Amino acid sequence: MKAESETQTQKAESTELEQSSFSLSALSFPLKIGYDGKRAANNLTGLGNYSRSLIEHLAHQFPQHQYLVYAPKVKSAKQIDAFFEKDNIELKLPQNGSFLWRSLNILKDLVRDEVQIYHGLSHEIPFAIEHTRIKAIVTIHDLIFLRFPQYYKFIDRKLYEWKSKSACKRASKIIAISEKTKEDIIDLYGINPEKIEVIYQSCDDSFKTPFPKETLSRIRATYKLPEKYILNVGTIEERKNLKLAVQALKEVNKDYKLVVIGKQTAYFKTVEKEIEKLGLKNRILFLKNIPFADLPGIYQMAGVFVYPSFYEGFGIPIIEALYSSVPVVAATGSCLEEAGGPDSLYISPTDANALAKAINQIVENPQLQKEMKEKGLEFVQKFNSPVVTQQLMDCYLTL
Known part of the structure; x- marks a missing residue:
């Protein structure tokens, strides 16, 4: 019995070591990181600039990884064309496009492309991504539509709240772009502060x-x-x-x-x-x-x-x-x-x-x-x- 117990203990320790070494060694392997690229591929101001700048700097500073940008369509413009010319940034258009692609059908594309991390750059991530092996991060820029509802149409306000609150609850990690935004997420959505990391933005x-x-x-x-x-x-x-x-x-x-x-x-x-x-x-x-x-x-x-x-x-x-x-x-x-x-x-x-x-x-x-x-x-x-x-x-x- 003692020998059998020792064998089981050794197996458990071996398994634990394998899992630990896998986790550590994974850091040195190239990652496949997917992004919600709707704005990066189509907007020339605001969130479009933010999205492109974030991905470009990652691709330059950490060139060993692959950066896959998922968008339902792409706009032809000098800024956008230059962005997708980078060696390790790749545009991914839907194989089976529909108006729900970014919310639902994109999961099939992410799994097929073996994406390990998916970053929703503006308030939303695909539904059911939490039931896959893909780790999901969402960036929350602000909750102004809740603090100042008078500036928004009722239907827009409810849609923004539904998407962002759902994303905060389902994401593996939340990035708030300021301490004030973090406070709002905690106060208005009841999210555990330990799940939220404040990472500021830069400019061009x-x-x-x-x-x-x-x-x-x-x-x-x-x-x-x-x-x-x-x-x-x-x-x-x-x-x-x-x-x-x-x-x-x-x-x-x-x-x-x-x-x-x-x-x-x-x-x-x-x-x-x-x-x-x-x-x-x-x-x-x-x-x-x-x-x-x-x-x-x-x-x-x-x-x-x-x-x-x-x-x-x-x-x-x-x-x-x-x-x-x-x-x-x-x-x-x-x-x-x-x-x-x-x-x-x-x-x-x-x-x-x-x-x-x-x-x-x-x-x-x-x-x-x-x-x-x-x-x-x-x-x-x-x-x-x-x-x-x-x-x-x-x-x-x-x-």
């Missing part, structure tokens, strides 16, 4: 290198940019609170104009009325459809960047501004302090006078400008692509 590398003077001069002439200006970038919608920046401009140093870059929504009419009421039409320039290649140059020539949004999941435009050595004034109440750091200035999103005061404080004080630029650039290195990419790969390897 083109914002991290100053443009030559000749390029800046060309950009200034092309868009008729004023000599001195305050910059705001983002969709012109109620949540982004551009109206506050307009109200503040009335009390801002008259040498400065306001340059606004972003897609216009119905809220734009509200902003127009405020501009008319305050007589500021000659001090505001709206730019649309700016080529992405010129955007860093517009940032780099700005005197101040303002971001008075009521609520954000993170705030990539703030990161872009800090990398461009531009002082930032942002709003309190969400996660913008996480993005802007301790040396940016913050005001209530309902206080136009405070915003005007903060802008004037910066533009009229060269020494403060210098300090904010230097300290902001130092702070933003925590979001640099190699740092964030390493954190993401570490997260994959702990699954």
Whole structure:
């Protein structure tokens, strides 16, 4: 009996060792990592840029792995074409496409392609993936549709909630893009904090290198940019609170104009009325459809960047501004302090006078400008692509 018991113990230890060694050795083998590529393959802004940047940096920093991007279709565009030309990034279109492919039928493709990790880059993962051997991660950018439901149609709000809540419960791991988003996931969905990892976003590398003077001069002439200006970038919608920046401009140093870059929504009419009421039409320039290649140059020539949004999941435009050595004034109440750091200035999103005061404080004080630029650039290195990419790969390897 004793011999038999020892044999069983040895077998158990051997099996345990094999499992352990498999787990450890798997880290050195090439992984097949699949991604929800709907936006990477079709969107030229926002989540499209985020998705491509994340996968590109992984592919560059960890070239031993394969990165399979699953999308129902692909758009022909310079940014997207260049993305799929990378050696270890492969576009995967559906073999049997349907409108439910990303939610259900994609599982057959993932199993066939022997994908080991699947990353839903925006709030959703396929249903029933938890019943396969594939480890699923979901990125949650924000739960604004629950915090500020008035900004969303009822059906959209319910669909977003259903998909994201389900994904959070079924995923092996959740990535929140800020501590504030993590708090929201815990508070609103009741998720165990240990299941959530905060991994910040970076911005495109083109914002991290100053443009030559000749390029800046060309950009200034092309868009008729004023000599001195305050910059705001983002969709012109109620949540982004551009109206506050307009109200503040009335009390801002008259040498400065306001340059606004972003897609216009119905809220734009509200902003127009405020501009008319305050007589500021000659001090505001709206730019649309700016080529992405010129955007860093517009940032780099700005005197101040303002971001008075009521609520954000993170705030990539703030990161872009800090990398461009531009002082930032942002709003309190969400996660913008996480993005802007301790040396940016913050005001209530309902206080136009405070915003005007903060802008004037910066533009009229060269020494403060210098300090904010230097300290902001130092702070933003925590979001640099190699740092964030390493954190993401570490997260994959702990699954």
